[in-house]
Amino acid sequence: MDLQPKTVKESKTVKAVLVLPSDTNHHGTVFGGTVMSYMDEVSAIAAMRHSRCHVVTASVDSVDFIAPAKMGYSICIEAFVTSTGRTSVEVFVKIISENLLTGDRQLTATSFVTFVALDENGKPTEVPQVIPETEEEIFLHQTAEQRRTMRKERRRMTQQFYNSLDINKNI
Template sequence: MPQPKFARESVTVMTEMVLPNDTNTLGNLMGGRLLYYMDIAAAIAAQKHSNRIVVTASVDNVSFAEAVRLGNIVTLKAQVTRSFSSSMEVFIEVWAEDIPAGVRVSTNSAFYTFVAVDQTGRPIEVPGVIPETDEEKDRFASALRRRQLRLVLAGRMKPEDATELRAFLQVG
């Protein structure tokens, strides 16, 4: 098994300016464009952690809390929260900033899952994650429940086998 790495080693910060071709007819950043940015930032974090080629396996619920306007600066911060055999969960936070107005708002966050693959596309083992801060420890601890929920929803795990999720929900 590869040597574990600190969660902070995967931190990736990406910044983009919202230009006219990124917006819809209301002058807001298109949701698909934001998802594209999020996928790139999260993939870079996963690659930094695994030192491997990675592929997107899943994207959790993404809600758009605030509109991102033409001319805003979008900042994304991604970090691996936990790894499993060949997969990694990555948490992404997104902010929009109107620099002239001095306003910065949180627009959304999400969890992405990536799988590390070798040159032939086969899954390959990844390093464990060492959380240090309280926030990293909380995300690390809850990652197994999120993973089990993803697997149940995808039909790859039976609900009765999702022991961490069942304990969390206190389901018999």
């Protein structure tokens, strides 16, 4: 496997879709779950482009919905690798919606999704480091350790919660 560092742009993945009636809630705006599905799909492709391996989603940081995307708008899902660990790949994903009649565009949602790269036996495998180039890429790369620390703390707290649950109790 080639573990030569790769630039962020080598992983950049973009998908554009039209918000159709079947994608919307009773407010006429896109379902959050639909947006989250697109985020997972596009960010997984970015992680696979970077690692050239199969990947599995390890975590999704909070998905921040900033502005609604209405029926008839397009949404553009953009994802790229911001940081890597030994076997993990952090991907930043953002959704930009556009009113196709006026050209008005707005940031609709953002998230960070972390993947683990897998070898042909389904075991975690090493991934190349990432080389940030633009101001945005450098900022996201420099702040990745803070997000990693927050994820570890969230996992620890979640494990404590799981340990307190009685899963054998009848619901």
